[in-house]
Amino acid sequence: MTTTPFGTGCHLHLIDGSAFIFRAYHALPPLTRKSDGLPIGAVAGFCNMLHRYVEGNTGPDAPTHVAVIFDKGSHTFRNDLYDQYKANREAMPEDLRPQIPLTRTATEAFNIACKEQEGFEADDIIATLACQARDAGGRVTIISSDKDLMQLVGGGVEMLDAMKNKRIDSDGVFEKFGVGPDRVVDVQALAGDSVDNVPGAPGIGIKTAALLINEYGSLENLLDRAEEIKQPKRRQTLIENRAQIELSKQLVQLDNNMELGFTLDDLGVRDPNADQLLSFLAEMEFRTLSKRVADQLGKEAPAIVDAPAQSADAAEAPTVADIPFDSGSYECVRDAEALKKWVTQIRERGWVAVDTETTGFDEMVVDLVGISLCVEPGRACYIPLTHKSGGSDDLFGSDDLADGQMPLQDALDLLKPVLEDDSILKIGQNMKYDAKIFARRGIDVAPIDDTMLMSYAMHAGQHGHGMDTLSERYLNHTPIPIKPLLGTGKSAITFDRVPIDDAVAYAAEDADITLRLWQLFKPQLHQAGVTTVYETLERPLVPVLARMEREGIKVDRDTLSRMSNAFAQKMAGLEAEIHELAGQSFNVGSPKQLGEILFDKLGMEGGKKGKTGAYATGADILEDLATEHALPGLVLDWRQLSKLKSTYTDALQDHINAETGRVHTSYVQTGANTGRLASTDPNLQNIPIRSEEGRRIREAFVPEEGNVLLALDYSQIELRILAHVAGIDTLKQAFAEGQDIHALTASEMFNVPLEEMTPDIRRQAKAINFGVIYGISGFGLARNLRIPRAEAQGFIDRYFERFPGIRRYMDETVAFAKEHGHVQTLFGRKIHTPEISAKGPRAGFAKRAAINAPIQGTAADVIRRAMIRMPAAIAHLPARMLLQVHDELLFEVPEAAVEDTIETARRVMETAADPAVHLDVKLVVDAGRGQNWAEAH
DNA sequence: GACATCACG
DNA sequence: GACGTACGTGATGTCC
Missing domain, CATH: 3.30.420.10 (Ribonuclease H-like superfamily/Ribonuclease H)
Incomplete structure (x- = not known):
């Protein structure tokens, strides 16, 4: 390898490769290579930028040495300092990822040194090289506009914003930060950075930070003498957040003393190798650039075979494969x-x-x-x-x-x-x-x-x-x-x-x-229009779910087995009683036989239903009958036990993995159209909790010795989202003040002061609140509350009167669905509503589903985002995320780490919507712990 | 394999 | 004016 000694009079150019890539990606439409559809837009833009850069390098100011510096890997020493560093970063777009290695190849094709180092950001390599070059008596130009690099300016180091062709020297840095380059990190440490998720001091921005640094000379001096600050708020902030500010400084401070596997001498400017560069451009099928470069190098432009252009309606009729299956x-x-x-x-x-x-x-x-x-x-x-x-x-x-x-x-x-x-x-x-x-x-x-x-x-x-x-x-x-x-x-x-x-x-x-x-x-x-949904809510969830499923949860076989036996005994007793009352033996588990006994033999009131002609014997019907007869109540008890035994205490035992001794569910990521997950084999999202008897099944879900189970669940997340999307100020305010939302609804609707609220009125309001989320109807509410339909309709009318935003939201959502054929969540997830314009009862279903989907779906998106961020957030803890139940996450963690885990996981969950969506209503997460799932809840 | 039933959010 | 109706799931047992 040829080397060019670097020394006095030399001029080093350092190009921030990642910044080039992202600029190129966002500046160009999503181009694809004609021959095979490879996404190529960012590479094209990158090559154009490099070419323009090389072209402009003439005259006395031209560099003697140059390198393009890239980031490598996602984990750096800064993540070890602070697990939330850059945690808000959205995943790389799917069509950009395959282009990253090609930008390295492109750099090499231009015969420019291309450098990266595992565990470090490009900024650190740039800092190290800039310092080395300055110490060697040379000049440095950093081609980037990233403010994080401004701390390097001065003493022969300048920055150049290639887009605006604007040089940034010490004065430029002062303009931006209000301090010289040597104090930039102090200002950044105080002001923080929402993009990189550097915390800084709450409430202090760049302006205030510069003011303080200029007054006290340095961050250290400022923090030591914080007591002297006159403004009480500011003084308190600095004293209370000292550790966080010092951490922030460590995060923004670039490492200018890295061990590099090369020296400045290796970075001498080299002429491009014409053949190598042209063949790369031809391979990428960049016609214009190939021709231009070929002309400049005095070569013939390489032939690029024209692939047949995709037909314009290809997207609409994508049913024809070019190559037959064989x-x-x-x-x-x-x-x-x-x-x-x-x-x-x-x-x-x-x-x-x-x-x-x-x-x-x-x-x-x-x-x-x-x-x-x-x-x-x-x-x-x-x-x-x-x-x-x-x-x-x-x-x-x-x-x-x-x-x-x-x-x-x-x-x-x-x-x-x-x-x-x-x-x-x-x-x-x-x-x-x-x-x-x-x-x-x-x-x-x-x-x-x-x-x-x-x-x-x-x-x-x-x-x-x-x-x-x-x-x-x-x-x-x-x-x-x-x-x-x-x-x-x-x-x-x-x-x-x-x-x-x-x-x-x-x-x-x-x-x-x-x-x-x-x-x-x-x-x-x-x-x-779903690239973001796919990239941020679907693709990154796969490894998270895979890991949770592989972890599984410990289930105690003996507990289940004992419960199964107890259930069997009780069922046998009930069955005998039922047969006695029926005057004959029959299969209690057969709705058909039960219906005939109840309605034909015993002559109870109730009609046939369904296409099958069988009597309906659902729980609601049996509950009504139970007020007059003893038998239906016994059947209800029997059914509950039968359900618990067959679906839970028996079946769960069969799902205990012989190797791990744990139960491993499978989540179906595409299971629900709204964005919710589904859980199968076994379904661990419907383990009983509502009835006292069923709830005890959760006692069989236990932690390993020395651990506890930790349950964190979103409080009223769907109602909070409704308050946000429908813009209901009263509800928003109630959530902000931490009020009992159902009691408040009741108070508003029935004009009952909060202090006079009764459980029954609150229960009715709660049913209405849920009804609203489901696309309420008078009939449905009436059935749920067991009140006359007219009365239920009266409640709904009153509710809409009191909260007119809800009606508006519903009407607008249905109108949107009719116009577009889909509705969407706050995060852009689309849920199609093909039946929205159907005639007959199907339209009713579609309407209610359309009203519900954005609310249920947004809540589902929020917890997905939390789950995706969780592994990195708890990586420093011995905690394991085991289960998701729609608005709840279950963890297993050694006792010593419980508090840390709650704090970390809660923060991730409560801030999960940020920064993509700013909710008007804060999200609140409740936490519980215990030696089994029943206790943890 | 359809249907009814019931467990969860 | 009548239709029918709460939203989203999965597992089980019966019956054809």
Whole structure:
């Protein structure tokens, strides 16, 4: 490597690469490479900026040395100082991520030194180099407008805002901060920075900070003499927040003494290598820039083959695949040599669609059978790993491995570097499943994209998001069904018994379909206006959920077993009594038989219902009958016990994992159209709590020895969101003052002073409050409160009279749904309402759902944001996040760390809407702890 | 596999 | 003027 000694008279240029990238990304529309759709806008802008920069470097002021400096990794020493550092940063846009490595390549193509270092921000490298250059007697120009770099100005160091072509010297810094460069960090430490989440001193901005620093000379002197400050508020703030201010200084202070793996001498300006640069520009298919650069270098512009332009209506009719599916064309990878070739292809591409085949559906139990990969439409492979010999018709097929498979561990060892490589995107359909399979084998798959989640972000409310649905709908292709391969019922086999040839066709096709869906959906996210939803609420949640599911929660089998026995005994007693009263034996669990006994044999009042012609025997009906007869009440008791036993005390025992001794639920991220999660196998979001008897089931959910369970739940989050979106000042004020919201509603509606409030009036108001969230109707409220319909309607009328904003919100929401076919949450999540203009009763359903969705959905978005931020926030604590129940998060934590965990988790939850949305109503989180889930609540 | 029922927020 | 109706889920047992 050639070196150019740096010394007196030399001039170093340091380019802030990340700033270039983001400027380029936001300045240009989302361009894609014509030939394959690779997002390329930021790279194009970046190259244009570099080119313009190189062009301008003439004359006596030209640099002798230059480097472009990048950030690397997301965790720096500042995160160790302060876990919330940059915690508010939104995730990198999905279409930008694959472009990051290309900007490095671009820099090298221009033959400019390209530097980054793990664990440090670009700013620290810039600081270190600037100091070295200054000490060596040279000049430095930092090409950036980032105010965090202004502390470096002076003594031959200046900044240059490349966009405005404006130099910033000491005077410029003074203009910005009111102090010289040497005191910039003091001012920043006081003023804080909301963008990087540097706390600073509350209530003190740059102006006040400069005033104080100028008066006291330095931050240290100011803090030591804080008692002397005349303004009481200011004095108190500085004294109380001393530690926080000192921490802030550490955060903003750049490290100018880093260990670097290179020296200034390595950064000498070099002429571009014409061939290298032109071939890179051609590869990116930058026609204009290629031509311009070629002209300047006196070379011929490289040919860029014109790919057929996408038809204008491609987005509207995306059902035609250019390349036909051919299940016979897929490769079966049987040895390391073949797999290595795929690894090379993946590295060249920078992305790969991945799918795993397993012996079942429980990711915590199943074995890995094979892996499929796809790098471009039609080009996919399947790697069989643990298929057994003996065909599917051989019921007693041997447990020997089939021939022609590479050892499982060999395949994983080859794939691990790819699956964990930051610069290679792993694409999946329901990637959480595959990520968990890999995680159990020590592979942490990242970064990922997920076609199921893309579909959910774009199409929630329109259709399902399973692969078969998406393939038929958007690729006009019916995937090979799995049924014929596995069979059904008792004779069904697991995938490891499927002949490898059949497996290749089926499994590789899944990866092929996934890749095609990804290529189709990727540009559509932007067009549908849901890139932010996908990037900030969907994609980053995947690893969080995967981890929670893998943690699981300890459930005490003995407790459940004892309860099951007790329930069985009670049920037997009740059953005997019921048969006695009925005068005959029958199946109490059969609504049909029960209906006939009650209404035909015993002649109670009540009609048939439903298309089936069977009597309705729901709890509400039995409750009414119970006032006249003994039998219905006994059936209700029996049903409660039956439910608790079968669904909870029995079934939960079967879900205790033999290996971990814990219960591992699966969250379905696309389970609810509103943005809520769903929990399955088992559902841990509907563990009983409302009845005393059922609540005791929560006693079986326990922490490990020495730990406690911690439950944090949002207080009235949906009503708070309603108050915000509908702009109800009275409610907002009530929440601000911490009042009892249902009592206040009651007081407003029924003109009862708060001090004279009765539980019954409050209960009615509470029902109305909830009704409003659900898209209230007189009928529904009447049924809920068991009052005449006219009376219920009177309540509603009064409510709307008192809170006219609610009616306005409802009308506007329905009108919006009719106009756009969807409603949305405060965070931009879209929920489609295809039936909103239907005729008949369906319109009523759609209307109420449309009214409810933005409220329920915004609450769901808020807790998602909290969950996404939680792992980093509690990383320094021994706490584990285990469960989510819509407005509640459950943690397991050693006793010693309980207080810290509550404080940290509560802060994350209460500030989860920031900075994307500013709610007029503060969010409040209640916390509870205990030796089981019942106590913690 | 549809339906009724009931557990949760 | 009548229609029907609270919002969002998942698991279980019965019955065809």
